[in-house]
Amino acid sequence: MGITFRKETFRDDFTFRNSPEHIRRFPFPFHEDAYMYAVNIEPHVVGPKGSVLENLIDVDEHYVAEMQDRALVLAEDPLRCQSLPHMTLAGWDLLELLMEQQALGYPEHFTLTRDGDRWRWINRPLGIDDTFTFGDTSTLPYGPMEYITRQSQGDFCILDQRDGNLWMDAGMVTTQADWSLDFDIGMNFFEWHAPVPLAHEKGIFVRALKFLTNIQQGKPARRLNWTMTINPRLDTSPENYHKWGPDRATVTPENVGDKVHLRVELQSFWRLPRSNGIVFPIRCYLIKMDELVTQPKWARRLHRVIRDLPEELATYKGLTRFRPTLVEWLSKLDDGSVTSSGFGPD
Amino acid sequence: MAVKSIISRPVYGTLSPQPGKHHLFIADAEGALAIAEMARRAPPGFFDDAEIVFIPGPDGKHVAALEALKPEQFHQAPSFASLLPRLRQTLANAHMGLRLYLAGTEGLIGQAMQVALEAGIDHTSMQTEHRGSLARRMQCVHCKGITENVTTQPATCAHCGLLLLVRDHYSRRIAAFQGVCINAEDRSEVPPMEEIFR
Numbered sequence: 001m002g003i004t005f006r007k008e009t010f011r012d013d014f015t016f017r018n019s020p021e022h023i024r025r026f027p028f029p030f031h032e033d034a035y036m037y038a039v040n041i042e043p044h045v046v047g048p049k050g051s052v053l054e055n056l057i058d059v060d061e062h063y064v065a066e067m068q069d070r071a072l073v074l075a076e077d078p079l080r081c082q083s084l085p086h087m088t089l090a091g092w093d094l095l096e097l098l099m100e101q102q103a104l105g106y107p108e109h110f111t112l113t114r115d116g117d118r119w120r121w122i123n124r125p126l127g128i129d130d131t132f133t134f135g136d137t138s139t140l141p142y143g144p145m146e147y148i149t150r151q152s153q154g155d156f157c158i159l160d161q162r163d164g165n166l167w168m169d170a171g172m173v174t175t176q177a178d179w180s181l182d183f184d185i186g187m188n189f190f191e192w193h194a195p196v197p198l199a200h201e202k203g204i205f206v207r208a209l210k211f212l213t214n215i216q217q218g219k220p221a222r223r224l225n226w227t228m229t230i231n232p233r234l235d236t237s238p239e240n241y242h243k244w245g246p247d248r249a250t251v252t253p254e255n256v257g258d259k260v261h262l263r264v265e266l267q268s269f270w271r272l273p274r275s276n277g278i279v280f281p282i283r284c285y286l287i288k289m290d291e292l293v294t295q296p297k298w299a300r301r302l303h304r305v306i307r308d309l310p311e312e313l314a315t316y317k318g319l320t321r322f323r324p325t326l327v328e329w330l331s332k333l334d335d336g337s338v339t340s341s342g343f344g345p346d
Numbered sequence: 347m348a349v350k351s352i353i354s355r356p357v358y359g360t361l362s363p364q365p366g367k368h369h370l371f372i373a374d375a376e377g378a379l380a381i382a383e384m385a386r387r388a389p390p391g392f393f394d395d396a397e398i399v400f401i402p403g404p405d406g407k408h409v410a411a412l413e414a415l416k417p418e419q420f421h422q423a424p425s426f427a428s429l430l431p432r433l434r435q436t437l438a439n440a441h442m443g444l445r446l447y448l449a450g451t452e453g454l455i456g457q458a459m460q461v462a463l464e465a466g467i468d469h470t471s472m473q474t475e476h477r478g479s480l481a482r483r484m485q486c487v488h489c490k491g492i493t494e495n496v497t498t499q500p501a502t503c504a505h506c507g508l509l510l511l512v513r514d515h516y517s518r519r520i521a522a523f524q525g526v527c528i529n530a531e532d533r534s535e536v537p538p539m540e541e542i543f544r
Binding site: 079180182183184185186187190191192193194195200238239240241242245246248249321 | 352353354355485487488490508513514515517518519520524526527530531532533
């Protein structure tokens with residue numbers, strides 16, 4: 001039967017919503033009543049049916065609308081998609097991975113057929129049917145990375161591995177939590193993470209790099225990260241911060257439930273077979289407070305996490321201006337009872 | 347000297363003579379003093395295979411001191427922009443064994459490193475020594491324009507006029523610190539401008 005793709009927007013009138021089934025499958029990121037950085041990396045293996053982990057590359061009801069929003073961002077600012085000259089092969093690796101995974105998980109929507117290097121890709125939701133030669137960039141309308149990431153939910157960073165480090169040398173980044181690919185491209189793992197507070201001192205990045213440089217083909221890994229966004233806006237780039245920043249001053253006790261969104265990133269890490277690069281998809285899930293608190297466990301837990309968040313983290317995540325209003329609103333939904341361990345709703 | 351900061355902020359060292367076939371020095375203003383001091387520790391004949399490219403400061407000082415080192419080539423340029431075509435050709439024609447030494451203001455070191463990176467030289471192989479002004483090159487993350495010689499925090503973008511927080515986050519590729527709108531959430535908040543990068 002396939003997915004019913006929603007017609008919705010992530011800007012202007014903000015018509016984005018989650019269906020009841022998508023609320024239940026939301027990747028709530030807190031397994032306990034508090035949050036601090038950790039190297040929370042685990043094998044990226046298939047999870048329960050009906051969860052966002054049912055397929056390793058998740059396609060959901062927001063697919064078509066997200067791809068439309070990406071096209072708008074790129075039309076305004078083509079620098080959101082960049083690939084240094086040595087990264088083209090890794091782009092083909094990524095194209096193969098995403099076509100294979102999307103066709104595998106959603107055969108009713110995507111079909112990949114291969115005859116040697118002659119490939120045919122059918123993407124029904126976006127009305128695409130292209131035949132091209134794998135490895136020959138002139139047979140596609142864009143470079144391989146741009147071509148396939150215009151058809152795949154989430155941001156994608158392709159990291160080159162050399163000198164015992166990972167280098168941010170290519171990416172498609174239009175739904176980011178306030179970091180600039182254009183500025184960070186070419187940086188190594190420690191450099192592009194430089195502005196993150198507290199985590200360097202905890203040795204997080206040294207351990208994470210050690211893990212990531214050892215990722216093997218066919219054994220991807222994943223972690224969750226989170227922040228909060230006012231309005232369901234995908235493009236919270238630093239480039240446009242002066243346009244979306246004022247939203248943070250619009251939160252009132254009356255509109256918290258509608259305006260404040262939990263933004264969860266499902267980050268996964270995959271070794272690429274030809275280039276030996278790592279691709280790092282950052283898949284963004286949004287849920288408004290009114291939707292999230294339909295699960296009482298999540299409401300109680302989120303109240304405690306946000307209330308007790310260290311000040312540096314709240315500042316880094318940009319929550320300072322609306323945190324008191326949000327905590328006050330959530331506190332009314334927290335009766336103090338014990339929350340069960342684990343991420344899922346009760 | 348620059349204070350300890352975040353990891354992407356460049357760290358500079360002290361020039362020291364490296365084994366190599368050819369030595370290219372790029373310096374501005376007080377960077378000349380770093381070269382002169384290094385020369386005292388260099389083996390005899392070191393500058394026989396050296397080229398020094400120098401952009402004097404407003405005071406015009408130090409030219410004679412560099413000429414006295416008797417480098418194989420000495421070139422004086424009025425600005426970094428005027429130096430660029432020559433520098434690009436030198437680097438494009440360079441062979442294995444070229445060593446690069448950058449000394450002077452952060453803006454000079456950063457821009458010379460940017461050109462060398464484009465020529466395929468690894469940044470860790472370059473010798474750097476900071477001397478003189480701490481004024482920053484800043485890229486506005488919003489309009490992408492570069493503002494030179496930023497001395498204040500916050501600073502006004504010379505291109506789009508937004509008031510920017512000058513971060514320590516630095517890109518070697520762009521040779522600039524990142525500037526991000528400091529009052530994006532409420533434009534009526536205007537923090538005082540202080541002169542801190544001198």
